[in-house]
Amino acid sequence: MSEIKLVPEGSVTSAIGFSAGGIYAGIKTRGAGKLDIGLIYSDRPCDTAGTFSQNSVISPSVTVTRGLVEAGRTIRGVIANSGCANCAVGEYGLKDAEEMAAIAADKLGINSDEVAVASTGVIGVELPMALIRDHVPRITLKEDGGNEFATAILTTDTHTKHIAASFRVGGSTVTIGGVSKGAGMIHPNMATMLAFITTDAEIETMFMRQTLLEVVQLTFNQIDIDGDQSTNDTVLLMANGAAGNPTISGGDEASETFREALFAVALHLAKEIARDGEGARTLIEATVEGAMSDDDARLAARSIASSLLVKTAVYGRDPNWGRILMALGKSQIKLEEPKIRVFVNDIQIVAEGKAIAYNVQSVVSALAQAEVRLRVSLDIGDGTGTAWGCDLTEEYVVFNSAYTT
């Protein structure tokens, strides 16, 4: 497999042919001056792959974008706004999402069915279309505008989330770049998870879609901040083929490299969301190994990373491993208690399903680090899975309860 180069400062404009920009239109009423509309533009058509919220209540912005992806349309643009989820607003939601696409298409000189739409923010409030009509034409697209776009989609996030990866295929350099955003802002609401990933790879669409599904399953679908699933979650991958590489279509080394690079980008973006959870101080990485299957291991790892009692124990630097076993078992996967081992940052604290002597102060110190790794070994199979969450602090509660209409 050829070497994958990670570019920490990379973004959705790292791949050839993509430009982006953002503007403050006033949709975020309590974040004056913060960008709230972003545009991505590709100078040639992109094949797409996407995954979307499974919530029964869905933003029409998601409906529009999912429709484009499912119809297999190529797209050339993305418009995304923060400050308003365009959800639960009745029949105007779909009209507004479609008009947003049309406004962006006019700006970009393309057709409106070549534009994907995304929204994040408060549910139940209509999009301020006048502001959008007025401001989108003023957005300046830049070849290094990825960070502006990354800023425009933030809500309660404390920092932008972006990365790129590149690798060589048959004499060409292929780049994959992405941005994401996590939890709430201003009108604290819910962790809409948005991620946009662009690549200049020449890639076969079905292979790309399958690969995205696999990668999302291992990354974005393994993070948790508060257990609540947004109505607007979207991961969108766009490939414009500008790299000119021999087509990547699965079954060879280049395909495996693409998958690894996409995984690296998605993993980074997903972990950054978990790390930046509302009120969070610690990234929790939970790994379950030796399970009957990878599915079992992933389910149990996510159960551990999602448990409020594990989250509060990490916050309190309390090596309360009973909570880890509770959360493991809550997943109802197969296990044999006398075989369970538990490690905190590689310090073993449980063997044969029960406590062993360990240096408590070392574990307390481990729990005080910015990243805490909880590892459970089941020793009944080869299944492995990892999930990421964050600790639960008083700030999460204050943040999500302090706003009163």
Next chain:
Amino acid sequence: MSEIKLVPEGSVTSAIGFSAGGIYAGIKTRGAGKLDIGLIYSDRPCDTAGTFSQNSVISPSVTVTRGLVEAGRTIRGVIANSGCANCAVGEYGLKDAEEMAAIAADKLGINSDEVAVASTGVIGVELPMALIRDHVPRITLKEDGGNEFATAILTTDTHTKHIAASFRVGGSTVTIGGVSKGAGMIHPNMATMLAFITTDAEIETMFMRQTLLEVVQLTFNQIDIDGDQSTNDTVLLMANGAAGNPTISGGDEASETFREALFAVALHLAKEIARDGEGARTLIEATVEGAMSDDDARLAARSIASSLLVKTAVYGRDPNWGRILMALGKSQIKLEEPKIRVFVNDIQIVAEGKAIAYNVQSVVSALAQAEVRLRVSLDIGDGTGTAWGCDLTEEYVVFNSAYTT
């Protein structure tokens, strides 16, 4: 259906033939003086029904009791301790649970396979058997000892939870009494849910078991404090037939009355657990009506009552109904957004799936009450379901993170 009389001060000793008591043995190291072992005794054999935690990691105390219930054994006693969950302690867990039963049996003058066992408290610590051996013989059984037993099983609960109901069947008075406990204490750990219900009804065992399952599904299985499922959850129903009523066996009015009375007792005990959640100030009752099925409605109601963002919104008195729709949709049940109506304490705030004009101050006042009723009408079927939760406050976080070894 004959009249059901509720007795708020009633308990597990309200039914004929049951006595109970408790003692402080020192298992709760940080709750000096608080009772921590409780006994229930029936002067004649009881048929039993029970439901138990579905966690893959199970306390051997649960294993012992579940074994008795599944084998269809009659029992005459219950021993329960708080302060230690007797879970994840290796091979000694089962030996200790069996010895606990034997110690109680000696005290009560019955066989050890006539004693059910329950434990609640910290996971991963062995039961202090010497304290149990020493103190159980000193417990004094009293005909009005139900409240002592209710006290002995508390952990972080702020008050005891008990009630009784009685009704007439063919010239006899049948009584059903119960106690329950909720969330943590001392070494804040997890919301072991324990409930013990006694009745003097003469009742056919299969009918009693089926009825308990149905009632638990609608009551204890519809509450949420923090989404974490204990390793020790137990609901145990014991019937000793002392009332001398014509046997209740299903299909008649007396059976329906029994079911209603059992439901009333279980509902009270379950709601008291939700109301007394760690750090909670408000009982949240979430009802979904007009769903395709009762199962859908119950699932969605529990999703609403369990959502951290709904819990924090109630705490903040924020009529943020978008979160209610998010939590509803997270359950992935079938719905039609344009038909959704939402009510807070009977004040309608959403019609046709979107906001309507309402008096915000009235809703904020409603959210400030000790009980908040959230009601969602889907208008696509006849399914109805209710769930109960509590608000999420900073105190929950402090409570579960402040203890550091």
